[in-house]
Amino acid sequence: MAEILSKAKANSGSFYFFFTGKEDLLVAVLDWYLANLRPVLLEPVFQRSKDPIERIFLLLEKYRENILLTEFAFGCPLGRLALEIEPDRRVVHDKIAANFTGWARAVEELLQQAKDKLPPDCDLRQLSRFVLTVMEGAVMQARSYQCIEPFDDCIAQLRTHFDALLARERPPKRAPRPHKTLKRR
DSSP, X not given: OHHHHHHHTOOHHXXXXXXXXXXXXXXXXXXXXXXXXXXIIIHHHHTTOSOHHHHHHHHHXXXXXXXXXXXXXXXXXXXXXXXXXXXXXXXXXXXXXXXXXXXXXXXXXXXXXXXXXXXXXXXXXXXXXHHHHHHHHHHHHHHHHXXXXXXXXXXXXXXXXXHHHHHSOOOOOOOOXXXXXXXXX
């Protein structure tokens, strides 16, 4: 608490006026993350391309830039919290899960925009979670190894997966059958 108060240049009275404790502050931060996912993180990246699949990879490229910019100190705070916070702290884990859901839904929206390019049997919800898992794992590995190679390897495999999905032949659309007109007697 002393470190939080020092960095915030606040005294404990001010803190406790707004928050009941550290967990209450953490919940507020997680609410802020969720509310700002789109305007702060996604929209600036999405302005660089209209192609929904390319937007996914531009987002991953932004993560790569952050990893290199911070000399491998960058990491996803959500991933860290998910692993560090005790499982019985349900309110916090529910907020972390809501943030992961926000990420997955943002990716799923992009996949939905590209669904005409993807195989019809492609489960977009599952694919969005897979993208999120690759992103989280790639960031963690780059940070642990202090090397960008694991990140690049993971993203290259994700690109290969998408290329394979996009290359799968979609069944041809059937021409609509002409309607038979019934003759009246």
